[in-house]
Amino acid sequence: MQQALSSIERRQPRVKAALSTLEKKEERAAYLFLLPWLIGLVFLMAGPIIASVFISLMKWNFVTPPIWVGLGNYQRMFFDDPDFYRSMSVTLRYTLMSVPLYMVVGLALALLLNRKLRGMNFFRTILFMPSVIAGTAVAVLWSMLLNPDVGVVNQVLRFIGIANPPRWLSSNEWALPAYVLMGLWSIGGGVIIYLAGLQNIPPHLYEAAEIDGANSIQKFLFITLPMLTPTIFFTLITSLIGSFQVFDGAYVLNGRGARRGALLFYLLHLYNEGFRGARFGYASAMAWVLVILAAVVIVITFRTSERWVYYEADSGR
Amino acid sequence: MQLVRPRGYLPSYVYRGIKVITIAIEYLVLIALCGFVLMPIGWMFTVSLKPEGVPVFTIPPEWFPTRYWEWSNFVEALLTPTRPFLTYTLNTLVIFSGNVIGSLFSCSLVSFAFARMRFRGSAWWFNFLIITMLIPWQVLMIPQFLMFHKLGWYGTYLPLIVPAFFGNAFFIFLIRQYMRTIPRELDDAARIDGCNYLQIYWHIILPLCVPVLTVVVVFLFLGSWGDLLGPLIYLDNNKKFTVAIGLANFATRANPNNNQLMAANLIMMLPPMLIYFFAQDKLIGGISSVGLKG
Numbered sequence: 001m002q003q004a005l006s007s008i009e010r011r012q013p014r015v016k017a018a019l020s021t022l023e024k025k026e027e028r029a030a031y032l033f034l035l036p037w038l039i040g041l042v043f044l045m046a047g048p049i050i051a052s053v054f055i056s057l058m059k060w061n062f063v064t065p066p067i068w069v070g071l072g073n074y075q076r077m078f079f080d081d082p083d084f085y086r087s088m089s090v091t092l093r094y095t096l097m098s099v100p101l102y103m104v105v106g107l108a109l110a111l112l113l114n115r116k117l118r119g120m121n122f123f124r125t126i127l128f129m130p131s132v133i134a135g136t137a138v139a140v141l142w143s144m145l146l147n148p149d150v151g152v153v154n155q156v157l158r159f160i161g162i163a164n165p166p167r168w169l170s171s172n173e174w175a176l177p178a179y180v181l182m183g184l185w186s187i188g189g190g191v192i193i194y195l196a197g198l199q200n201i202p203p204h205l206y207e208a209a210e211i212d213g214a215n216s217i218q219k220f221l222f223i224t225l226p227m228l229t230p231t232i233f234f235t236l237i238t239s240l241i242g243s244f245q246v247f248d249g250a251y252v253l254n255g256r257g258a259r260r261g262a263l264l265f266y267l268l269h270l271y272n273e274g275f276r277g278a279r280f281g282y283a284s285a286m287a288w289v290l291v292i293l294a295a296v297v298i299v300i301t302f303r304t305s306e307r308w309v310y311y312e313a314d315s316g317r
Numbered sequence: 318m319q320l321v322r323p324r325g326y327l328p329s330y331v332y333r334g335i336k337v338i339t340i341a342i343e344y345l346v347l348i349a350l351c352g353f354v355l356m357p358i359g360w361m362f363t364v365s366l367k368p369e370g371v372p373v374f375t376i377p378p379e380w381f382p383t384r385y386w387e388w389s390n391f392v393e394a395l396l397t398p399t400r401p402f403l404t405y406t407l408n409t410l411v412i413f414s415g416n417v418i419g420s421l422f423s424c425s426l427v428s429f430a431f432a433r434m435r436f437r438g439s440a441w442w443f444n445f446l447i448i449t450m451l452i453p454w455q456v457l458m459i460p461q462f463l464m465f466h467k468l469g470w471y472g473t474y475l476p477l478i479v480p481a482f483f484g485n486a487f488f489i490f491l492i493r494q495y496m497r498t499i500p501r502e503l504d505d506a507a508r509i510d511g512c513n514y515l516q517i518y519w520h521i522i523l524p525l526c527v528p529v530l531t532v533v534v535v536f537l538f539l540g541s542w543g544d545l546l547g548p549l550i551y552l553d554n555n556k557k558f559t560v561a562i563g564l565a566n567f568a569t570r571a572n573p574n575n576n577q578l579m580a581a582n583l584i585m586m587l588p589p590m591l592i593y594f595f596a597q598d599k600l601i602g603g604i605s606s607v608g609l610k611g
Contacts, residue, residue: 019437026434029514033430034442036423040483045449048460055460062463109350115343125597126351132589132600134543136561140568140582141361144575150374152360159377185354189604196605245453248545248561255569267455275550280459287456294453 056284066281073285084286086261087269090176094265095243098180103235106187107228110194111220124195131188135248142182143169143256169253175262179249190235197231198224229309237301244294247271266290356380358586365390365579373575390580397577402584404556405563412477412559413541417534419481424488424533425526429518431489432496433504443493450486462550476551477544488533494606495529496522532603535596539589560585 019027031038056073060066077084113124130138145152148167157165166174205223214222250265270290274283359380364373368387395403430436431443465476499522507517523530541559548562558566564585567573593600 023435026514027436030430030434030436030439033426033434033514033518036482037427037446037484037489040423040480041449044461044480044483045452045457048457048464049452051460051463052456055463062466112343112346117340117343117347123347123351125594126354128597128601129590129593130354132539132593133586134539134545134561134589136543136545136565136568137582137585140564140578140585141357143568144364144373144579145357145360147374150376152357152374152378155376155378185357192601192604241451241453245455248543248565251545251549252565252568255565270455271546271549274459275462280463284456284459287453287459291453291456298451 052284052287055281056288058281059279060281061278062280063278069281073282074289076282077285077289083261083264083269087264087266090262090264091244091246091266093176094180094246095240097176098183098243099236099239101180102183102187102190102239103232105184106190106235107194107232109187109191110198111224113191113195114198128188128192130186131192133186136252138182138186139249139252140256142178142185143253143258146178146182169256169258169263172259172262175253175259179246179253179263182249190239193235194228194231197228201227226310230311233301233305233309237298240297240301241294244290361579361582364576365583367576369574369576387576390576391584394577394580394584400555400563400567400581402560402563402581405558405560406584406588408474408557409542409559409561412474413538415474415478416481416537416541419478419483420485420488420533420537421530423482423484424492425523425530426518427484427489428492428496429514429522431493433499433501433517433522434514446486446489450490458546458550465551471551472553472557473551474557477541477547488536491533491603491606492526492529495526499525528599529603531596532599535592535600536603538592542589 055066057068057070058066059069059072109127113120113127146154146168148154148165148170151168153168154165166178168178169175201224205227206219209219209223245267246265247267250263250268251271253263254268266286267290270283270286273279273286360378363379363382363385366382366387367373367385367390371385395401395406431439431446461476461480465471468475470476470479503521503525504517507521512520543561544559545561545565548559549565552558552562564581567578567581
C-alpha cells in the first residue's frame with residue numbers, strides 16, 4: 001500500500017488508439033464487474049458526503065423539519081461550545097503523545113522480534129495476540145487493572161517504592177496518559193508491519209556493510225532506518241488517522257467513571273451531540289471540522305515525506 | 318570517521334561474552350514483555366472464576382486461578398435474560414455472515430476487473446479507490462444514518478450488512494494485489510476454450526484466490542466482532558445487540574458484578590484469540606502485505 005499511496009501522483013501514459021471490438025467488449029465487461037463498487041461510491045460515499053455539507057448547515061433533530069442556519073453550527077462550535085475545545089485538546093494531546101510513542105516502541109519491539117533467537121515464533125505469537133482483541137474488551141480489562149486504590153498497576157508501583165502512584169483514569173492529568181499506556185498493551189499490529197518492513201531489507205546490504213567494517217549502530221542508522229522509511233511513513237499516516245478516530249475505549253471508560261471530560265475524545269463528543277443529543281446538523285459540522293483538520297495534517301505529512309522517505313523503486317541509480 | 322575496526326583488537330572471549338550477555342538480556346526483555354501481555358489476561362481469568370463475595374482485588378494480585386473454579390459465572394454471563402451473551406454472540410455471527418457473503422462477492426468482482434481486465438481509466442479508477450480509503454468515515458456516519466433511518470432500517474441489521482455488498486476499498490486492494498500474481502496464461506487458455514469473463518472469474522480465478530479470501534474473512538470477523546459504534550448507532554433492542562455493545566452496556570452500568578463482567582470480557586476476547594492462533598500465518602501475512610506490497 002505504501003507504494004500505491006506514493007504512486008497516486010504519478011501519471012499514467014495516455015494511449016489514444018481506436019479500440020477493437022474485442023477491447024470494447026472487455027471494457028464494457030470490466031465496468032459491469034466494477035458496478036457494485038461504483039454504485040456504493042455514489043450512494044454510500046458521494047451522496048452522503050454532499051448531503052453532509054448541507055446537513056452541517058442545518059439544525060435538524062430528525063423529529064421536526066430541518067431549519068437552515070447557515071454557518072450557525074460552526075459559529076456555535078467555535079464560540080459557544082467549551083466541550084468542543086476540550087475534545088479537540090484531548091484528541092490533539094493524544095495524537096502528540098501516542099503517535100511518537102507507539103512508533104518508537106513499535107520499531108524497538110520489531111527490532112527485538114527480528115533477532116534470530118530460539119523460540120522467537122513463540123514470543124511473536126504471544127506479543128501479537130492482544131492486537132486482535134477489540135478495544136471495548138481492552139478498555140474493560142484495563143479499567144480494572146488501573147483502579148487507583150486496589151488495581152494491579154498501582155500495587156506494582158507501590159511495590160517498587162512509589163508511595164503515591166497516579167490516580168490514572170480518575171485524575172485529570174493522568175487519564176490521558178493512562179489511555180496511551182493502555183494502547184501499548186495492544187501495540188502488536190503496528191509491530192507486524194515494521195517486522196515485515198525489516199524482513200524486506202535485502203541482506204546483501206548488511207553483508208556489504210559488514211565487509212566495510214560497520215558496527216551494529218552504523219548498520220541501523222545507515223541501512224535499516226533509511227530502508228525502513230516507507231514503512232515508517234505508512235505507519236505514521238495510519239497512526240495519525242487512527243488517533244483522530246478514537247472511540248470504543250473512550251466510550252467504555254467514560255461510562256466507567258473516568259474523570260469527567262478528561263477522556264472526551266473528539267469522536268465521542270460528536271457521537272454525544274449527534275446520536276444522544278439528536279443534533280445531527282451540529283454533529284455533521286463537527287465531522288467536517290475533523291475531516292479538514294485531518295486532511296491538513298495528512299497533506300503536510302505527505303509534503304514532508306519527499307524529504308525523508310526513500311523509495312528504492314524511485315531511484316534509477 | 319573510522320569504519321574499519323580491526324578484528325581481534327580484544328581477546329575473542331570478550332566478544333563472545335558480550336554476545337552471550339546481549340542474548341540473555343534479549344530473552345529477559347522478551348519474557349518480561351510476555352508477562353506484560355499474559356498477566357492481565359491471567360488476572361482476568363482468575364477473577365472470572367471467583368464466586369460472588371470473594372474479593373476481586375487481592376494483595377498481592379492473583380495471576381492464575383488456584384482456589385476458585387466458579388464456572389457458573391460464564392454460564393450466567395451467557396444466559397442471563399437481561400444480558401444474554403449467547404444471544405449477543407449469535408447476533409454478531411449473523412452480522413458477520415452477512416458481511417462475509419457481501420464482501421466476498423462484491424470485492425472479488427471488483428478486484429477481478431482491476432487485476433485482470435484492460436479498460437480505459439483503469440489506473441485512474443484504481444488511484445481513486447486508494448484515495449477513498451483516506452476519506453474519514455465520520456463524515457459519512459450521519460448522512461448514512463439518516464438515509465438508513467429513512468429506509469426504515471433503523472433497529473435492524475441491514476445498515477450493518479448491506480454496505481458490504483458494495484465493496485470495501487481495502488479488501489478490493491488486498492484481493493487485487495493477490496490476483497495480479499496469478500499467471501495470465503490461465504485466462505487466455507480459458508478464453509480460447511470459450512469462457513466468458515464471468516466464467517473465468519468464477520471457475521479459474523476465484524478458486525485460486527482462496528488464501529487471500531481467507532485473510533479477508535479473518536479481517537471481517539475481527540471487524541464485525543469488535544465494532545462498537547455501528548451497533549451503538551443502529552441497534553436499539555437488547556435482543557438484537559452484539560457482543561461489543563452488550564459488553565459496553567454491562568461494563569458501564571453502576572456497580573456491575575465484577576466476576577461476571579470479567580467472564581463476559583473473556584467471552585468477548587476468546588473468539589478473536591482462537592482465530593488468531595489458528596489463522597496466525599494468514600493474519601500476519603495479511604497485515605504485512607498491507608504495509609508492503611503494492
